[in-house]
Amino acid sequence: MLTREAIFRQINADNVEPIQEIVAVDYDNALQMPLGFRHRGRYYKVMELIGSFQESPDDPSVLYLVRTQAGVYALYLDLWKEPGKGHLHRGQWVLHFRVEEEGEDRMLVDMKLKRAADFHGHLCPDLAIGYRACQYALRHLELELLWSPGLRVIVESACSAVDAVQRLTGCTVGNGRLVVRDYGKHVYTFVCGEGVGLRLTLRPEALPPDPDFLALEEKIKAGRATMLETARYQALLDERISTLLKLPDEVLFSARRVAVEWPDEPTTSALIPCDRCGEPVAASHLVTIDKRRLCQPCAEQKKVTPPDR
Numbered sequence: 001m002l003t004r005e006a007i008f009r010q011i012n013a014d015n016v017e018p019i020q021e022i023v024a025v026d027y028d029n030a031l032q033m034p035l036g037f038r039h040r041g042r043y044y045k046v047m048e049l050i051g052s053f054q055e056s057p058d059d060p061s062v063l064y065l066v067r068t069q070a071g072v073y074a075l076y077l078d079l080w081k082e083p084g085k086g087h088l089h090r091g092q093w094v095l096h097f098r099v100e101e102e103g104e105d106r107m108l109v110d111m112k113l114k115r116a117a118d119f120h121g122h123l124c125p126d127l128a129i130g131y132r133a134c135q136y137a138l139r140h141l142e143l144e145l146l147w148s149p150g151l152r153v154i155v156e157s158a159c160s161a162v163d164a165v166q167r168l169t170g171c172t173v174g175n176g177r178l179v180v181r182d183y184g185k186h187v188y189t190f191v192c193g194e195g196v197g198l199r200l201t202l203r204p205e206a207l208p209p210d211p212d213f214l215a216l217e218e219k220i221k222a223g224r225a226t227m228l229e230t231a232r233y234q235a236l237l238d239e240r241i242s243t244l245l246k247l248p249d250e251v252l253f254s255a256r257r258v259a260v261e262w263p264d265e266p267t268t269s270a271l272i273p274c275d276r277c278g279e280p281v282a283a284s285h286l287v288t289i290d291k292r293r294l295c296q297p298c299a300e301q302k303k304v305t306p307p308d309r
Contacts, residue, residue, distance in 0.1 A: 001067075002072060002099065002101065002102065003122070004050055004122070005122055005123065005234055005237075006102065007050060007065070007072055007099055008230055008231040008233075008234035008235075009231075009234055009235065009238065010099050010100055010102060011099060011227065011228070011231040012228075012231035012232060012234060012235045015099070015100040015102070016074075016097040016098065016099055016100060017097055017098045017099075017100060018096075018097050019039075019073075019095045019096065019097055019098060020094060020095070020096065020097075021039065021094065021095050022092055022093065022094055022095075023037045023038060023039050023075075023093050023094070023095045024037065024038045024093070025037040025075060025077075025093040032052075033046070033049045033052070033064065033066075034046055034049075034064055034066060034075055034093075036068075037073075037075060037093065037095065039095055042070075044068040044069070044070055044073070045068060045069060046066045046067070046068055047066075047067050047068055047069060048066065048067040049064065049065075049066055050065040050066060050067055050072065051064075051065045051227065051230065052064050052065070053065070053225070053226050053227040053230070054226070055226055057224075059079075060079040061076065061077055061078050061079045061080075061091075062076075062077045062079075063075070063076045063077075063096065063226075063227055064076075064077070065227060071098055071099065071101065072098065072099040073095060073096075073097070073098050073099070074095075074096035074097050074098075074099075074227070075093060075094070075095060075096065076093070076094040076095075076096045077091055077092075077093055077094075078091055078092050078093075078094055079091035112131070112135075112168060113128075113131050113245075115167060116130075116131055116163065116164045116167040116168060119163055119166075119167045120160055120163040120164070120167075123241060124160050124237070124241070125207070125237070125240045125241055125244055126157075126159040126160035126161045126186075127160045127161060127163065127164050128164075128241045128244040128245055129161050129164075129186050129202060129207075129244060129252075130155075130159075130160065130161025130162065130163070130164030130165050130168075130188070131161075131164040131168065131245075132244060132245070132247075132249075132252055132253075133161070133164075133165070133186075133188040133200050133253065134164060134165055134168040134169055134188075135168070136200060136249050136252075136253060136255070137188070137190040137198055137200065138168070138169070140198060140255075141190060141192050141198060144192045144193060145192055147193075148192050148193040150177070150192075150193075151169055151170075151171060151177065151190065151191070151192055152171060152177045152178070152179075152190075152191040152192075152262060153165055153169060153171045153177065153178050153179070153188065153189065153190055153191070154178075154179045154181065154188070154189040154191070154197070154260070155178065155179070155180050155181070155187075155188055156181050156182075156183040156184075156185040156186075156187040156188075157180075157182060157183065157184055157185055157186060157187075158180050158182040159184075159186075161186065161188075162178075162180055165178060165188070166178065169190075179262075179263055185201075185202075186201070186202035187199065187200070187201050187202075188200045189258065189260060191260050191262060195259060195260060195261075196257055196258070196259060196260060197257070197258055197259075197260035198255060198256075198257060198258075199255070199256055199257070199258045200253040200254070200255050201253060201254045201255075202252065202253060203251065203252060203253060203254055205251075206244070206247060206251060206252045206253075207240065207243075207244065210236065210240075212236065213233070213236045213237075213240070216229055216232060216233040216236065217233065220233060268282055268283045268284045269282075270282070270283040271283070272286060272293060274286070274293065274294050274295040274298055275292040275293050275294060276292065276294050276295075276298040277295065277297075277298050279295060281293075281295040287299040
C-alpha cells in the first residue's frame with residue numbers, strides 16, 4: 001500500500017492513469033468528504049481521505065484524494081455558479097485519475113532508517129538528521145561502548161530526530177538514558193562513561209534555507225496548497241532528505257569532545273495526591289508552597305479544576 005508520501009511522489013512524477021469520467025458519489029456533508037463512488041458498474045468505498053484541495057480561493061471546486069480498496073483515486077467536484085442564482089452552485093463529480101502503484105519505497109533502502117521511519121510514522125529531514133547523528137556517534141564510540149555499554153544521549157530539540165535516537169540507540173526518556181532539552185537546535189551529545197561526551201552540531205551550510213520550499217511549507221500549514229503544490233513540496237522534501245543522507249559526516253556535523261555533567265533526576269514510585277487538584281503525583285515532582293504539596297501545574301496556578309470524584 002502506498003504511503004501518503006509515496007502517493008505525492010507518484011503524482012509529482014506524473015505516474016497517474018487519467019480517467020476523466022463523470023461518476024456518482026456518496027458524500028457526507030457533516031464529514032465534508034466522499035464516502036464512495038460508482039465507476040463502470042463497481043462500487044469503490046473510500047477507506048481514507050488523503051487530502052482535499054482547491055485550485056484557488058475564487059474557485060469553489062474541490063479535488064479529493066482518496067484511498068479505496070482498489071487503490072488511490074482523485075475525485076474532482078466541479079462546481080460553477082448558475083447565472084442569476086446568487087451563491088447557488090451546480091456541479092458534477094469527475095473521477096480525475098488513479099495513482100499508479102509502485103514497489104518498495106526508494107527513499108528507505110537502509111533497514112535501520114526504515115525501522116526508524118516506521119517507528120516515527122514517516123521519513124522527514126529531522127528524522128534523517130537524528131539518524132545520521134546516531135550512525136556517526138555509534139561508529140566513533142564503538143571501542144568505548146565495548147568497555148562502557150551504558151550509552152546516554154542529550155538532545156537539544158523535541159523534533160522528530162528524538163524518535164531516531166530512541167530507535168537506533170535504545171536510549172529513551174522512559175529508561176532515563178535520554179534527556180530532551182527543547183532548544184530547537186540539532187545538537188546531540190552522546191555520553192559514554194563518566195564526565196565526557198561526543199557533541200555533534202549540525203553545520204549551518206548542511207541545510208541552507210530554500211525559499212521555494214519554505215513558501216510551500218507555509219501554504220501547506222495554512223491549508224492553501226493545491227494538490228500539485230503538495231506533490232511539489234514532497235519532491236523538495238525528498239531532495240533535502242536525500243542530501244542529508246549523502247553528505248559526508250564532516251560536512252554534516254561539527255564534532256568535539258565535551259565535559260558532561262549528567263542531570264540528576266530524582267525519581268520514585270511513590271504517588272501522593274496534590275493538595276490542590278487531588279491528582280496523584282510522583283513524590284519527587286511535588287512542590288511545597290505554604291505547607292501544601294502541589295503538582296507543578298497547580299504550583300504555577302495553571303490548573304484550578306477540582307479533582308474528579
